[in-house]
Amino acid sequence: MNIEKAKKIKGWMRISELQWIAQQAATHSNILEVGVYEGRSTRAWIDNLQENSRLSVMDSWDTEYGNGEGPIHFNTFKQNLKDKLCDITVIHGKSSSQLSLLKKEYDCIFIDAAHDYLSVTVDCTLAGQLLVPGGLLCGHDYEPSHSGLMKAVKELFPTVQNPVGTIWSVTL
Numbered sequence: 001m002n003i004e005k006a007k008k009i010k011g012w013m014r015i016s017e018l019q020w021i022a023q024q025a026a027t028h029s030n031i032l033e034v035g036v037y038e039g040r041s042t043r044a045w046i047d048n049l050q051e052n053s054r055l056s057v058m059d060s061w062d063t064e065y066g067n068g069e070g071p072i073h074f075n076t077f078k079q080n081l082k083d084k085l086c087d088i089t090v091i092h093g094k095s096s097s098q099l100s101l102l103k104k105e106y107d108c109i110f111i112d113a114a115h116d117y118l119s120v121t122v123d124c125t126l127a128g129q130l131l132v133p134g135g136l137l138c139g140h141d142y143e144p145s146h147s148g149l150m151k152a153v154k155e156l157f158p159t160v161q162n163p164v165g166t167i168w169s170v171t172l
Ligand SMILES: C[S@@+](CC[C@H](N)C(=O)[O-])C[C@H]1O[C@@H](n2cnc3c(N)ncnc32)[C@H](O)[C@@H]1O
Pocket: 010, 011, 012, 013, 034, 035, 036, 037, 038, 039, 040, 041, 042, 058, 059, 060, 061, 062, 065, 070, 073, 093, 094, 095, 096, 112, 113, 114, 119
């Protein structure tokens, strides 16, 4: 497991959560991450991917997020992943429009984008339609301080699990 570079990138993902991502990276073959920021979790996915596996990432990197510094974070993401960018499919856009353009071909989708109830409901519903049978849908920040996110995930997936930290996961 290799999370050394991920640990050095700014973000909210805990070490135990990066380790969990690294394990999933090693055991899935077509992965989509929604919500990238500066690439902390992306680094954990790509550094642990098996040969012939694929990683796509999606983010709007727009001015609505945080302090309006989305484009700055996109540049930092590219810098943080520069040695691996040719191995990653980067989808630059809003999840509500971009997810519906993708094919049902992923065996793991990780969601860490907008955290409000409506956005999480839309993202999870659209992402669920892109998973092959037995695929893993998962995400971050499953904790009471994100009550809308927790409510949306629990409503959609009553059997949701919390494998580590604030990660949620469900096999569809
Ligand atoms: C919490 S950060 C992601 C953190 C990242 N996973 C990490 O490990 O550092 C959330 C990201 O989701 C993106 N985002 C928020 N809402 C979005 C949406 N509707 N579509 C696409 N990206 C979105 C933001 O631009 C931001 O970069």
